[in-house]
Amino acid sequence: MRCLVAFALLALAAPSLAFADPADPTDQQMLRRIYDAALDHSPAYEQLRILTEEFPGRLAGTAAYDGAAHWSIALLQQLGCDRTELQPVTVPSWERGAPESVQLLRGDDIIPLAALALGGSVATPPDGLTASIVELPNVAALTTTDVRGKIVFFNGPMNPTYVNTGRAYSEAGAQRNRGPAEAARHGAIAVVVRSLTHALDDEPHTGSTTYLPDVPRIPAAAISTVAAERLSATLAADPAAQLKIMINSQWLPDAPSANVIGEIRGSEFPEQIILVGGHLDSWDITPGAHDDGSGCIQSIDVLRILKAVGYQPRYTIRCVLFTNEENGLRGALEYARIAGDKKEHHALALETDSGGFRPSGFNLGNAAGDAHLKAARWKSLFEPYGIFQFQAGRGGADVGPLMAKGNTVAGLMPDSQRYFDYHHTRADSIDKVNRRELELGAAAMAALVYLVDRHGL
């Protein structure tokens, strides 16, 4: 592409920069100011670099998390919040321990497979666990296959034909989330799961698994998609091949942690809240750049942007960085409990936890089911900035407990194509985040917060 003129003619019609009356800008003018503040010399990307490089592996209850929490609250204080708080939360505590290993044993060959224990997995015996393998396409196949005494290998790929990759993740995700418990119910002794990604590479993706009270807890690990393809091909050629799994994890007593809160007090309705937030914790093995360092930095940046454009909110604008989203949701539950006790009303709780990619819209949810229709009245304001979607939804995991209490919630919708390339892996690092995509997410959130604050939802 070289043609300068043609590209100019394709440019989106941008609202004018000229203000008729700077003291009382129109919504169109305010959105332009917000996007200017978000895109021109934003500190967001450098902040995300610091968060992910200085505090990787910030699982709730760890020193890395606590470091990130103190760094974040200092940032909120520096940008002039009227109030900051470390809101105490007690969180479950699980440690990976010495690195896990999954080995494919075929005849005399020992073939290491790239693997990560699932979050919350129990340990194997210290010398590991060796058994033959049953490959299954999904959890349902347990009912028609004898898996007693075996290692179950769930090898269901994510469906590539869904344009929204989150839908494919949800469907294939059952084998990671429920698979180990269901396999144990049928007599399996361990589980390995194909990593939840469309990418064919050697990066294992961890994530939580949920045990059930009435069945044995068996060790469970994810293997990379390349390892899964290799394992499947080996089993087709040699059904007697075995796996040796070694997992050194342990469960510890619950630990102290905290949600990070910073707010700008509202001038008219200080007791009513517009919340912006993401989760500050990450899995133990990842820098957590897209999940959810991006969301935290974008949420902080919403406050910076509103101050930069000189907007005095009528509602209290509160940034909340939740703890323990990845392995407990205790931060979100405790926040909602305390908000309920204080009878705080949230005019909107806006979450961002789908990666720092190019945003295209919002999902919104409320008791009446019409929040997305109400927000859609601003569609023409947003379209010049590439925000087209206002659809019904439930915001995200961390605002779920608030929605359950009758508050209106929303979630930023970034493009989902690349998210599961990095999700829950060591590769979810700052170099995978594009500066402008990150900034556009913060701008879209700030714009929605401004509109809700000015006009109500």
Next chain:
Amino acid sequence: MRCLVAFALLALAAPSLAFADPADPTDQQMLRRIYDAALDHSPAYEQLRILTEEFPGRLAGTAAYDGAAHWSIALLQQLGCDRTELQPVTVPSWERGAPESVQLLRGDDIIPLAALALGGSVATPPDGLTASIVELPNVAALTTTDVRGKIVFFNGPMNPTYVNTGRAYSEAGAQRNRGPAEAARHGAIAVVVRSLTHALDDEPHTGSTTYLPDVPRIPAAAISTVAAERLSATLAADPAAQLKIMINSQWLPDAPSANVIGEIRGSEFPEQIILVGGHLDSWDITPGAHDDGSGCIQSIDVLRILKAVGYQPRYTIRCVLFTNEENGLRGALEYARIAGDKKEHHALALETDSGGFRPSGFNLGNAAGDAHLKAARWKSLFEPYGIFQFQAGRGGADVGPLMAKGNTVAGLMPDSQRYFDYHHTRADSIDKVNRRELELGAAAMAALVYLVDRHGL
């Protein structure tokens, strides 16, 4: 992000896979089939890997281009085209020669700056060219500054506040395209230009510059944005600093090249054409993955997809891979000339030359100015796939000559945030392309081609 259920609820409502009558599918069903064929086991990404890794630096008129052309036409033949053609085109021929260098001289210090000669630049004397420097923010500043005998350093950044980065490229691009000629008109002896990118890194971006017949041709190079910042800071501290530029390029006689053409003959209107295309040439220093290897592979894939879904087009569907887009546009001009001589009518000429990123819509142009409005009647069919935009435009550089002859043109609109991170650099390689984003572009193009073929535009 861990919540499986919430993500499922956010999933876009996808059209049903069940066909009422498989022999006569609805448009909704056909789009679903097209997207399935594009997203499930597509060969496109591996084809792009081969094109970019085996034929990098495929400037028109070079052996690399010819290799890419023969590889492409074989691919078109393999997928069952009714006709293929290497359409001869004579192209300008410019060689970079031995690597260029730009050195900053300050006192006894010699500081190398990452640089690439602009495409088409004349050479410096063999020993290089040394002079003091005048930094200017844009071409207009030439009228108020004495640049005689100096090297002009155009240091205008791309405007970060435009959401469409192409608009910023167009504005800042004047310093690369017209800057050297205008500086020469004012007496400058050479030009260095800040690379056209939002990224702050050490990657220089080349691109064409346009000399004028009535002014001297002076050497011109782009330097990386990091180098531009360094040079600017040095000049602020020491205005006497100099640059030494060495460029070893040469212009050669025009060379033979060819457009690559493959088509599926139409069953009802074989003499009417629906064209899909990109440009096969790239700058000499780049694998050209986004610019425009992606567009070529997507265009080829449109034919594969239509065959895969069993659709027999009524119009002739023609894939054209143009030569010499980067430094002459001779391929597009010759194609349009021959089409005019043959009185071929193009019902649509759809170009893809803005990178293999997530598509969000199309621009369309015709003589009446209403092509985008006509295509917008299919908006609801496209929205489940994330295609929202149908805007007035001119397609792109290679379909420009067809539009000038009265044909209807269109251009795929992928997201523009990352394009100029890689544009015209050595870094525009396969690893910068996401498989699914590439495939979604091919799917959107195939869907538009199908709809125009079935219903007319």
